[in-house]
Amino acid sequence: MKPKIFLLEDDIELNDTVAQFLRHNDFEIVQSFDAEDAKVKIFETHFDLWLMDVKVPFQSGIGLLSELRRSGNDTPAIIITSLHGVDDATRGFDAGCDDYIRKPFALKELLARIEAVIKRRYKSSDNLIKIDENRIFDALNFRLTVDGEKVALKPKEAKLLALFLQNPNKTVTKEEIFDHLWDYGETPNEGSLRTFVKVLRKHLGKDRIETVKEVGYRFNDRNMGEFL
Structure with a gap:
């Protein structure tokens, strides 16, 4: 059974590129491009990890994460922020994220961070x-x-x-x-x-x-x- 990842990113090209890469690496991906659609999909389906951009339509990724954490959902989360979003990492951790990655990023780095967060959830240094x-x-x-x-x-x-x-x-x-x-x-x-x-x-x-x-x-x- 493939780990299921939810991807929230409003840049259509980047969203599709990341989704294609992660599917190639044996993950199941559900894509979303705005916070309102994200809420519906997260409510409907259990995910093993959320991958959320900070700046998306209707609500920030950090705001959405904070809302989900208040509701009791503890699904692991990685925040995507811009290179210049120096405060986003701090706000992301305050909201309950497990890690963050800054744009532009290498897809292999993203994969490593995703695998590390999933492994930590099981308190293991490997799988x-x-x-x-x-x-x-x-x-x-x-x-x-x-x-x-x-x-x-x-x-x-x-x-x-x-x-x-x-x-x-x-x-x-x-x-x-x-x-x-x-x-x-x-x-x-x-x-x-x-x-x-x-x-x-x-x-x-x-x-x-x-x-x-x-x-x-x-x-x-x-x-x-x-x-x-």
């Missing part, structure tokens, strides 16, 4: 999280390996595992899971969620994922802490 001696999860590509063999997880199963690894030893509510796994227009299904959990327990061990009755689930990370 691979060692769950235990036999199980490894690729946080960038959402792939699970058990005893050296790749496990064929469905997209929502992989996204659920990623969510658990982001919140070790914390109760994740059913509502949070529904918002994370099901896109706008899809109807969350508790039966499907139970099936996803059952599949993950099969590969991780039955006691790894604890059911919190009437609330949600808790991922037990007693053997975690090592990263490759």
Whole structure:
């Protein structure tokens, strides 16, 4: 499953260039050219990272980010600012961004920053999280390996595992899971969620994922802490 990035940039040529480059590097990209359209798309879909230009129509990228953070959305974000926007970086961090990049930038630098932010979200110096001696999860590509063999997880199963690894030893509510796994227009299904959990327990061990009755689930990370 490809990491999904939201790109807000009103320069059509730059937007298309960045989108094409990131798709070539195995990311799924959703493009937007103004803040009003961005709000709709961010509300409708879960993203793994937001890439936001500061100066866009209707509202600044920083203002939009600040608004999203106040609503409780903690999706990682990188702010794009002009070379002369010396105060944008400070305001961006104050608003809740994880990093920033100044125009003009090299596409390879942008890719490196995106990968670094995604890796930091999983608290790893690289993509691979060692769950235990036999199980490894690729946080960038959402792939699970058990005893050296790749496990064929469905997209929502992989996204659920990623969510658990982001919140070790914390109760994740059913509502949070529904918002994370099901896109706008899809109807969350508790039966499907139970099936996803059952599949993950099969590969991780039955006691790894604890059911919190009437609330949600808790991922037990007693053997975690090592990263490759």
